[in-house]
Amino acid sequence: MVGETLRNLLMIAWLLPLVGFAVEIFGGFWGSRQSRAAAWIAVGCIATGFVCSFSALMIWGNANHWSVMHKAEHGASHESHDGHQGEKGHEEHAPAGHEAPAEKHGSVSSESQYKLTALAAEEANTAHAAGPTVYSGTLYYLARFGSLDLSLDYYIDSLTLVMFTMVTFIATCIHLFAMGYMSEELTEEYVDHHAHLSNGHHVHRPGRFYRFFAFLSLFCFSMLGLVLAGNIFQVFIFWELVGICSFLLIGFYTERKSASNAANKAFIMNRVGDFGFLIGLMVLWTFFGTFRFGETVNDKGEVVQAGLFQLLQRDDTGNVIRDVETGEVSVGAADAAMNPGNARKTIPYFLLVVAGLGVFAGCVGKSAQFPLQTWLPDAMEGPTPVSALVHSATMVAAGVYLVGRFYPMFVQEVLLTIAYVGCITLFMAATIAIVATDIKKVLAYSTISQLGYMMLGLGVFGWGAGLFHLVTHAFFKSLMFLCSGSVIYGCHHEQEMPKMGGLWRKMPITAFTMLVGVIAISGLAIPGLISLSSVFAFSGFFSKDAVVATSLAFVKANPSHFLLFLMPLLTAGITAFYMFRLWFYTFAGKPRDMHVYDHCHESPLIMTVPLLVLSVLAAFCAVGGEQGPLFLLITGDQPSHVSHGVAAVAGASTLTLPGHDAVHAVHAEAGTYALIAAASGTLIAWLLYGTTMVNVAEMKRQLSGLHGFLVNKWHFDELYDALFMKPAHIIGKFCTWIDRTIFDGIIHGSAKVMIAVSKWDRLFDESVVDGFVNLLGSSTFAVGRSLRVVQTGRLRQYVMFIVVGVVALFAILFTTFPG
């Protein structure tokens, strides 16, 4: 049974880190602080996990005869990349491993890509034959509340497998790297130079090597659980767990105020997004009655309820089926066909939009999209391996992953929102990255910007493109973060680029691997002579190209949304600019701070080997572009309505969403534009920072206004401070104040008047002027006294408020009751 094998393998990969976490945290607590055992356990767990996930991927492929690989019309394009096979040399290289079988079976391509009927019949748990091949089922039954089942489910399709392989692989590399990077913690007394006590001394504390790896393991567990999750509720649980892990990891240097602040900020911002997520959950549950993606199967193997994705059906045009009269969307036509007992239901269209936007709100928080993006740069307070794993390759990818996973539930309005949010994010973050000087901050903003690309890609109906970029980005961004970690480690925790320069002589491996990453993210390529499909390029080019091409196709179909193409194109140039700026600033030129330069050194082998491994993957994981194995693997089980696009329907507010053909038609054009943008960005960067021809400081002065605006990150933190934090504090204070003052004040205000009136008699006896003065005096006195009374006489006002409350409530009941 393929499904069971896959399930078991992935469960091992998922649960091992949890076991590792338990062992590490307890073992570390009672063990020696100088032992590396915790790290080895963590590496062992995650590496085994990788082996399991990779095997699962292979089993899945074999069971499907690698049918996703042989799309007849694209079969020819594989040859040109065979050459890379040798130099990779890693059997872990997932996509490369598939190529050979794919070639062998190249001729057997009569099966349709999306109909893998042979397997569907064999597995009781598989989805119906028309959709993608999915293995789903229940791992563990939690509880039943009313009509709601809660369980831990799994949902395995090619996206799950690719994500598992990617996450475990990158995590393994990063774990290894972290063993070197965190080795300073292997001590009984660690001196934290960035944390100060109130007496000005540095903080001395025991090393926390084991704790770091325990948290990393817990994080891996949560992330993998999120990917494996078979219902949206489970996603939400792991979603929160990932958030908690990230909180722990960002705040790893808890003694530093900035770190604990950043951890709080990340946590709270994520909760803001989750608020929307919860609302989405409510809508889904109310109208669909299930949280599961796949079908619910009872003990006897009968399907009792269809999954979310099957409940929301789409017609031939790709639109959801709407009732002609009410405009409501029908739910569960498929379900009713299978189980006549489950009556047909409907959901108002706007609530479908609300549900989509709600879930997306969660993704906005987690993936640091506009307007919740500000936590990510601050999260760089964590150790660099954390930044690499959590804030570039995996956790922030969870939002994008969820958008991809949840794609069948999104309607056009939601997709458009996603596209615009992504578009704003990618541009804004890129502009801020131009002026950042902290090496990790540049990478952080670049991460936000690239996440924006992914969201944009998904929003303009490039399901494959967005997720493709997710995977390639994970590779090159983790590589670059590790490189920056290596630089920071080599330069003894110096992160400011203006103090670096010329480092390539001291740390050649780091400089070289970083260059690979920079080229990859910039999307540089050498155009082929014959056609664009034979272009030689690193991974970033292909995936970004896919996104840009989809957005061009989208804009051609919906010209009013032209910004969705222009912005990413412009940003492609900006990306190349700031990335090369980073590289030139750090590694090229002359050393700017001799102190840093003299003391810096190349990192040890345990850190450089992961860099080399990752650089190979960053360069070549996307070979073949959209005809390459990685892309085909990801899109193997894409939602069925994606490939042929969605047609606009008159009347309803729908957009035309481009199908594969439309995208294919503009591919070459878009690729050319993107390449020109990237090349010019690179050129400018070289001119400004690679040579001495232009005085950068002079330019900075000329554009000081803009520069300041960007340095202050578009003033977002201030904006939030003014918009949310201050009002929240004010309201909080206000409420306590109300308790003390207003309620009392009303009574005492009137009491004051009464006092004044009661004194009127006496005042009348005195002369007018005196009386007036006295009145003033007595009323001020009364004010003072009533204020003093405000502080003292509360019990009686409490009682008074029973009556006030009763009367007020009755008045409200009377005035609001209808009829």
Added chain:
Amino acid sequence: MSGENFLFSVFAILTCVSALAVVLSQTVVRMAFWLVISLGSTAALFFLANADFVGAAQLLIYVGGTLVLLVFGVMLTASGPYMKIGTSAGETVVAGLLGLLFLFVVFACIGGVEWRKPVTGSADNIATGAVGNTLRPLGLSFLGVRPDADLANGKPPEASGYLLPFEIVSVHLLVVLIGASYLARAKRRAAPVGQ
């Protein structure tokens, strides 16, 4: 005006006026005095409403017990002849306005109600609430039997007997007694260090 009406008017006015006097008195001893008058004339109203046992209980427990307790409180807490904790006129006026508002709300509701008419006394000569002579039915109801309600209608008994509250209130009184005596007595040992 019948004699009953006349008596009712007298006691009703006495009750209300002395209740008002409780509110307006500035010293606690006077308040206690007016409270006695008010509660006592309420007892008289109870008698007029044929609730003879309740009236007696009111006199015994309320006027005789609770009030004496309060007077003890007055005596124990009066720290000197000069102490007079007054209330400002303004507060009283505001509270009075609120009270009138509440009174208005209540009467806006109950003014128009057509009250359910009482079931006439049962055949067995056991009085109901309307007729008076309630000692025996009340006593029986505390034992859990309700001949006043159940004997008339030939069906199995369905009215509530009050055996349970009668018993459980004794537990409550015991607990309350323990609590009150704990609070009122002085600590035998030195109190723990103030925190």
Added chain:
Amino acid sequence: MAAGLNAYLLVGAVLFVCGVICMATKRNGIGVLMGVELVLNGANVNFVAFSRYTDLGLDGQIFSLFVIVLAAAEAAVALAIALNFYNNHLTIDVDRANKLKG
């Protein structure tokens, strides 16, 4: 029928309102407790009146008897607490109960 139900209810409501005002305005703790007695008494007048004029019947009188007993219990505890307050603060002025706020 003499007096009439509404007249009784008026007396009850007046007692109730006087009690509440008493609780809300008296600064003397014992005075506040007297207000409590008035409030409960007001409700009791209602019960007895209903017992006489509606088919609430004997239940109303029973209710009022229990109220009298419970009021006595409550008064005992309240008085103990007031005395305790007095022992700690050396005054019975409830306005001096001002440590806890905010």
Added chain:
Amino acid sequence: MLFTDLINSLITDTTQSIPRFGVELCLSATIVLMLLMRLSGLDRLIPACLTATVGALVATFLAYKQFDALHAKDAVVTTHIFTGLLVHDSFTVFFRGFLALFLLLTVALTSLTGIPDEEDSPDFYSLLFGATIGMMLMASANNLLMLFIGVEMTSVPSYAMVGFLKGRKVSSEAALKYVVYGAGAAGVMLYGISLVGGVLGTTDMSMLSQRLAEAAAGGSGGLKDPEVRTVALGTMLVMVGLAFKLSLVPFHFWCPDAFEGASAEVAGFLSVASKAGAFGLLVRFCLALSGAKGTESLMISFGLGLGFIACITTTFGNLAAYTQTNLKRLLAYSTIAHAGYMVMAVAALLVLKNSPQAATLTENINQSIEGLLYYLVVYLFMNLGAFAVIAIARNYTFSEEVDSFKGLISQSPTLCIVMLICMFSLVGMPPFGGFVGKLFIFASAFKAGEVHGFMYVVVAFGALNTVFSLVYYIRVLRTMFLEARPADARPVPVRLASWESAFVVTLAVFVLLLGVLPHMMSQTANDAAQAIAQLPTP
């Protein structure tokens, strides 16, 4: 019908009722036993906390037996005991078990922290047990008289417990405020009862909706009908009395003051147990008035009113907690907020039960009660856990200010981690129990949104408030975990292998289990919900 028949039926009724009243009887017996032991001087040999523990244990066991007996039957069994004054069904027994368990935990906590010293402990436990009997009566009341007696029996001993630290100024102040406020609320409630009972001519709660339907039959059924209007006023006044017990805004004033002045153990007890009893009663009262023909829309507006109050209460509680520096006071405001969340379930219940489609919504009606019960159980563990941590730490630091918890992680990690679990659960963070509870309350409120759109607003407020609440809980956690322990702070050496740790860890484990294995509890809660939701409606 002869008089002897009456006597005979009384005897049968009573003999049948007494076994079903065993839990309360056991508690009463314990009170008397403690008193007798004290009189005979036996309490020097056997400490009162031991007697109390045994009494609570037996009570818990009896409650469990009762539940088991009801559970064994397939159908929902509802028995009226003591001539219809009380109801005995799964719902009653659920609350009995809940309260007995909580009593047991509180006794355990107090004997660990020693807040009543040996001399005072018989008094303290008598009050505790007396209050618990009252709460059990509240949860099983089927007569307006029992409703009032239950509330009084709960409140009056609580007043004394709040003032239990009689040597302290704040304690006596808190008790005074509590007793005056409580007496006022009780008076208002009693007045409301008199109106309801008078207009409807009965004190039997199972007759209320029938009589209400009769009263509404003549008129419009709306507030223009004087009978309905008076009943509405009376109902509102009764609810005000309950709102006092639940500390809903604007009847919450006593709550922060009383909690700050009382010892943490008492505050923990009051914040959970007295609320639980009041919720049981509120649900019963609401259901007793629901479903009367002609007044459905009025009851829906009562539901919406509760929803409105719930919104204000949660928001107020959470925001007011922002600026608190005393941990007990902070938790008091958090208690207010949580009462708001739970009232949302009752609001949903009222709205759903009185909607025109009520017949098709039985499952959702069940679910709203079930969510409330589940939340109460979770709340028991998480809130008691938080208060227990405070109480234990107080025994070392003599302070309950947030600042005295600075850097506590370095000295007693167990306490801190338990606090973390409890607080995360209070926020509603998965995988802790609070999350599951909130989820189901919100879900039922959301369902009620189909009947009336305002309930969507309520849900939105609830969800928004989970964000608000994060801020102040995090502040406390941050103080405990991230700040350095001041050198002059008193040490808090709570070892992992100590009774204190064992106690709080047990609570934390339950919080976790309720989040991870909700079915442990949800089925039980569902049984209880079914028992009450199917009350006969005319």
